Amino acid sequence: MEREGPRLIDVRDEPFEVASPSGETPYFATLIAGLEPIVVDELRKRLPRVTFLGAERGKVFFSSDDGADAALDLLTIENLFAYVDQLVELPSTLDGLQAIEEWLARLDLAGVLRLHHGLHDVPQRPSFRITAQRSGDHAYNSLEIAAAAGAGVVRRYGWDVDLSGYDYDVRVYVTDGMALAGLRLSPEALHQRARVKHAAASLNATVAHAMCRLTSPKAGEVVVDPMCGAGTILIERARLAEPALMIGGDLHISPLEAACTNVEAAEVAARLLQWDARCLPLGRASVDALLCNLPWGRRIGSHTANRHLYPGFVRELGRVLRPGGMAALLTQEKRLITRLLEKSSRRLQVVREDHLSLSGTHPAIYLVQRT
Ligand SMILES: C[S@@+](CC[C@H](N)C(=O)[O-])C[C@H]1O[C@@H](n2cnc3c(N)ncnc32)[C@H](O)[C@@H]1O
Numbered sequence: 321m322e323r324e325g326p327r328l329i330d331v332r333d334e335p336f337e338v339a340s341p342s343g344e345t346p347y348f349a350t351l352i353a354g355l356e357p358i359v360v361d362e363l364r365k366r367l368p369r370v371t372f373l374g375a376e377r378g379k380v381f382f383s384s385d386d387g388a389d390a391a392l393d394l395l396t397i398e399n400l401f402a403y404v405d406q407l408v409e410l411p412s413t414l415d416g417l418q419a420i421e422e423w424l425a426r427l428d429l430a431g432v433l434r435l436h437h438g439l440h441d442v443p444q445r446p447s448f449r450i451t452a453q454r455s456g457d458h459a460y461n462s463l464e465i466a467a468a469a470g471a472g473v474v475r476r477y478g479w480d481v482d483l484s485g486y487d488y489d490v491r492v493y494v495t496d497g498m499a500l501a502g503l504r505l506s507p508e509a510l511h512q513r514a515r516v517k518h519a520a521a522s523l524n525a526t527v528a529h530a531m532c533r534l535t536s537p538k539a540g541e542v543v544v545d546p547m548c549g550a551g552t553i554l555i556e557r558a559r560l561a562e563p564a565l566m567i568g569g570d571l572h573i574s575p576l577e578a579a580c581t582n583v584e585a586a587e588v589a590a591r592l593l594q595w596d597a598r599c600l601p602l603g604r605a606s607v608d609a610l611l612c613n614l615p616w617g618r619r620i621g622s623h624t625a626n627r628h629l630y631p632g633f634v635r636e637l638g639r640v641l642r643p644g645g646m647a648a649l650l651t652q653e654k655r656l657i658t659r660l661l662e663k664s665s666r667r668l669q670v671v672r673e674d675h676l677s678l679s680g681t682h683p684a685i686y687l688v689q690r691t
Contacts, residue, residue, distance in 0.1 A: 326361030326534065329375055336374040338403055340383035345431045346373060347388075348502055349397035351526065353378040354676035358530040359396045367391065378677075379493075379500075388439055388505055395529040395559060398511050401491060401502030402432035410497050412458045417468040420492070420499060424472025432503040436488065439505055447482035448473060449489055456496035465494055469501070516585045519550035519575035521619045523650070527678065527685075529556040531611055531648040534672070534687045537561045541608035544640070545569070546597035546633070551579030551590065553611045558588040567602075569595040598632025605642040605690075616652040616683065626653050634660040638667045641690035652683040667691055 340346040351359050356375045363370050363382055367390055373381040381403065384391060391400055407423045410416050436442070450473070452465035460468075469492045470481055479488070489504040511526040531553065537543075539561040545553045548568030557566065568583075568590050570576045576592050583590045595601060597612075615621035615629065630653065637647055647668075651657050661668050672687040 326357045329357045329360050329372075331356050331375045331377055336381075338373050338381050338406065340373075341371055342369075342383060342385050344383055344385060345435050346381060346383040346403040347391055347505075348379050348381045348401050348403050348500075349391075349394065350379055350399045350401070351397045352524060352530075352676055352678055354674055354678075355396055355526065355530050356380055358533055358674065359394070362394055362396045362533060366394065376495075388435055392439075392506055392510075394510070395556070396526050396533065398509055398526055399504060400506040400510070401504055402435045404429065404432055404490075404501040404503060406501075407499040408497065410494065410499050412456070412497065414459050416458060416494075417460050417464055420465060420468040420494075421472040421475075423499070424469045424492075424501070425475040427472075427476070427501070429477070429503065433488075436503055436505060440487070440507070442487045445480070446487040447480040447485065449481060449483045449486040450492060451489065452492045452494065454494040456494070458494065462494075465492055465499075515550060515552060515555075515582050517550060517578035517581045519578040521613075521615070522550045522578075523552045523613045524678065525552055525556060527650065527676065528553045528611075528613070529559070530674075531613075531650060531685055532557040532560055534648045534674075534685065535609045535611065535646040537563075537609065540564045542606060543567070543609045543611065544600075544602065544607050545611050546595070546600060546636070547571075547612055547614060548579050548592070549575045549613065551582045551588075551592070553613065554579070554583060554590045555586045555588050557609075557611060558586070558590070566590040567593060569593045569597065569600070571596055596632075598629065598636060600636045600640055602640045604639055605645075607640045608642060608645050610637060610641055610645070610647040612647070612649050614649060614651040614653070614657075616681070618652070618681070623653070626656060630656050630660055634664060634668070637688070638664050638690065641668075643690055645690045647686075647688040647690075649686045649688060650683055651686075652681055654684055657686060661686065661688060 369385040450466040452462040537560040617623040
């Protein structure tokens with residue numbers, strides 16, 4: 321049976337034309353780097369009138385007539401911006417700062433402000449802040465970029481600068497010889513949702529959601545997270561299609577208590593059990609989808625402990641997953657998991673890998689099918 325999962329997309333380093341075919345202000349979303357194809361898949365499935373314009377690592381550009389509210393409902397993105405403009409051939413010398421100030425002083429923000437005003441109340445005399453991010457080799461830092469861009473906005477609009485109580489958050493990304501400006505539309509980082517209580521190494525909700533999407537979830541499935549921690553993955557899975565039964569388990573009581581609080585707050589039906597993922601109290605071939613953020617041996621466990629944990633877990637994965645069933649596994653122990661899955665005598669086949677950059681770490685999502 322052919323799966324209808326996210327297809328790989330071309331993530332480019334080169335600037336591309338960002339022009340909305342419908343004439344509306346285009347958007348860009350920031351996301352955990354490596355999730356681009358999964359975000360594009362969510363865009364295509366959830367915004368019927370979307371046009372995908374391009375992607376670079378950590379960002380996806382699109383336009384849509386579905387309304388900004390619909391775009392704000394996306395669950396795999398971190399922030400949503402109205403696209404303002406791109407500046408190419410930005411000098412890496414100190415002249416670059418002058419170029420940034422002139423660029424912002426020239427920009428007409430009327431289109432993006434209209435979009436913003438449709439979502440947020442803004443006083444007669446608005447305030448703003450600039451946040452800048454920089455990568456590459458430049459004679460200036462991100463604070464100097466923000467100051468130069470801010471000077472440009474003040475020249476053009478005369479707004480007050482307010483770093484904490486701002487009405488408009490203008491973001492400037494400088495990557496090598498290119499700068500990108502956007503106006504933030506999302507009220508806060510969209511991944512900060514639903515978790516009332518944290519456990520150690522709680523997962524970013526957008527990554528949890530992406531893992532769930534990869535397994536092509538359907539209603540009526542039996543879904544298990546055998547190392548559920550604070551329950552983030554269970555909550556994100558419930559947003560996609562109602563499972564017949566969803567079980568989360570953990571070796572320790574304290575993450576299970578956090579999971580209990582979180583699933584209750586999110587009104588998600590899940591059974592929570594204390595267990596060892598190397599010995600699951602589940603029947604052979606009884607699970608349709610298994611989702612798991614394993615210990616990476618950094619904040620949770622150790623590499624030595626993982627050499628004992630992972631083989632038993634992979635053995636149980638091969639036993640409880642039904643033929644054709646899917647698993648999405650997140651870990652930074654890439655060599656260990658790959659070797660164990662290869663050793664499963666082709667019972668467990670890796671059908672896809674997505675390599676992420678997540679707060680200075682480089683884990684991968686392994687999508688595995690039980691043959
Ligand atoms: C990386 S955390 C999972 C975080 C979770 N996805 C969240 O968002 O909160 C890994 C979890 O595996 C649990 N764990 C470690 N060894 C285990 C074992 N043998 N069986 C079950 N759970 C285990 C830890 O207690 C921890 O809560």
